[in-house]
Amino acid sequence: MDQTSKVPREDIRNITLMFSGKLFSLLGASMYTFICGLYILKLTGSGSQFAITLICGMLPRIILGPVAGVLADRLNRRRLIIGSDLASVAVMLLGFFAVAVNGPSVPWIYATLILLSVCSSFYSITISSSLLMLVEERSIQKAGSMNQMATSIGNILGPVCGGFLFAFVSLDTFMLMNTAGLFISSCMGYALRFRSGSQAGGASAQPTDDARPSGSLASQLVGSLAGGFGYVRKHGFLWSLLLICFWVNFFASAIGVTLPYIMVHSLGMESREYGVVDASFAAGMLVMAAILSVRKNTANPLSPLLRGLILLSVLIAAMSLPYLPYFGKSLAYFYYIGLMMLIGVVIIYINIPLQVLFQTTIAPEYRGRVFGIIETMAGAIAPLGTILYGVLLDWIPAYYLPAVSGISLLAVTLIGSRSLRLEYNTSRGKLATGALKPAAGSSIQPGGSV
Known part of the structure; x- marks a missing residue:
């Protein structure tokens, strides 16, 4: 393997799409979690209620991580990436209509946080486990670094942008803005090209223990x-x-x-x-x-x-x-x-x-x-x-x-x-x-x- 060879053009294209899509997805989720915490404090003035918003964002990822990994191995990964983002879009639209009709309410904020965290878990694990289906081996360090950069930028800008938007826009308006960002992320996922003939479209080969699934x-x-x-x-x-x-x-x-x-x-x-x-x-x-x-x-x-x-x-x-x-x-x-x-x-x-x-x-x-x-x-x-x-x-x-x-x-x-x-x-x-x-x-x- 020639480590000095240039990164293939197809790899650059996939890395750019992956980075952009993940940045839109994670930045939106990070801003939404931050803004929801501020709204909870504004509505209730309770520190314990604020802590629950953090748990709603973390717990689904911890619990559903292995399940997301199983589905990433068993299903078409490209479709799973797109489906996770589109499900996030649906969650934001549902939250928008609920808030627009009834005003901000604690149960609806918790529900959207949990559902968005579930979708984010499936998206993140599928992307992270698919890097060698998106790029050649010589590009894996660049892909991993850009993957990490998207996460770091999202974590840095999320609270900053969220705090700014909280001062100027209502919760339902931000939900619409976040919907647009997540839709852009899904378009980036749709444009990804997965490698390998045996795994065309991003579906992985089935392992021996899953070759003949039976039971519930x-x-x-x-x-x-x-x-x-x-x-x-x-x-x-x-x-x-x-x-x-x-x-x-x-x-x-x-x-x-x-x-x-x-x-x-x-x-x-x-x-x-x-x-x-x-x-x-x-x-x-x-x-x-x-x-x-x-x-x-x-x-x-x-x-x-x-x-x-x-x-x-x-x-x-x-x-x-x-x-x-x-x-x-x-x-x-x-x-x-x-x-x-x-x-x-x-x-x-x-x-x-x-x-x-x-x-x-x-x-x-x-x-x-x-x-x-x-x-x-x-x-x-x-x-x-x-x-x-x-x-x-x-x-x-x-x-x-x-x-x-x-x-x-x-x-x-x-x-x-x-x-x-x-x-x-x-x-x-x-x-x-x-x-x-x-x-x-x-x-x-x-x-x-x-």
């Missing part, structure tokens, strides 16, 4: 989920990557809990200063995704992944340094801006190799289910980690938590790196002898070292 739809879904989980458990390297996702999301949750506590409560900074620091994290993610989108593929994605985990461990532990005597409030403020930007950079430095490794080592007929399992595990462990760290803040001095989290992640990385390298080399060896069938478009080549 529920039993078929359960069987497919079990097959996907069993597939991961049988491949030690994939299982190790899945555990990495678990631990990274768990220890990274320390950032979201301890940083605002340290800055606002312990160091006495203003909430707007924390807002700037939080934005620097998103800016770092966006910058690194942009850099990786124009770089050629890494020959061995495992090496930057392990380096990134070690760097992230050090940076998380470094969150405790402003407690040292020579740190004043002003120095700590600028220190956290730089630190969070670096953490955002390293998060993407970790995420892109992870995406490449998953895309190129998972058999096409299992990609949807594995990505569904990843999204559910990552989505579930972050709230659990947040709750745990929140409880620990009431019992342990805040400056201990980042240091302990960073050291723990470093220990997990160093302990697991040897077995991960061995499993990676074993998978390469099996490919060399023909004992293991690579994923379609896989970049894993026999020979060489990690």
Whole structure:
């Protein structure tokens, strides 16, 4: 494979359409969640009601991730992408008519948030598990980076644009605006061209355990989920990557809990200063995704992944340094801006190799289910980690938590790196002898070292 060859024109076209469609879809969903939270506060003045809006946006993605992955493997992916966006359009139109007739009401806002989150879950997992059906293997890093850029831009601009629109437009007017954006996203999905003769139109080949489905739809879904989980458990390297996702999301949750506590409560900074620091994290993610989108593929994605985990461990532990005597409030403020930007950079430095490794080592007929399992595990462990760290803040001095989290992640990385390298080399060896069938478009080549 010639890593220096140019990205094919067809790949550029698909990457552009995927990026634009996902940006419209995620930006609309992010703005809608933010605006709904503000409307809930305006209508009820209740903090608990506001918290429910966040749960309505998160919980469906956690619960339905595996189901979305099963359907992505069993159905035509192109149609699933278009159908998810059109279903979101229908949800927004339904919400518009309800609000236009009866005015904004809490039950309708909750209902539209839940339904939009369901549609978004199916859309996101199907897109993420279809990258190697949209581009050639040499373009996978660029596609993964642009996929991550769309997510980062949506997360950055969502609250900003949502806050601006909340001041000038009514909820039903915004619903119509969001409907237009989601319809544009569905048009982008319609224009995507899926690769591979055996998977024309984006439908993946059916795995052996699904070749002759029998029984009720529920039993078929359960069987497919079990097959996907069993597939991961049988491949030690994939299982190790899945555990990495678990631990990274768990220890990274320390950032979201301890940083605002340290800055606002312990160091006495203003909430707007924390807002700037939080934005620097998103800016770092966006910058690194942009850099990786124009770089050629890494020959061995495992090496930057392990380096990134070690760097992230050090940076998380470094969150405790402003407690040292020579740190004043002003120095700590600028220190956290730089630190969070670096953490955002390293998060993407970790995420892109992870995406490449998953895309190129998972058999096409299992990609949807594995990505569904990843999204559910990552989505579930972050709230659990947040709750745990929140409880620990009431019992342990805040400056201990980042240091302990960073050291723990470093220990997990160093302990697991040897077995991960061995499993990676074993998978390469099996490919060399023909004992293991690579994923379609896989970049894993026999020979060489990690």
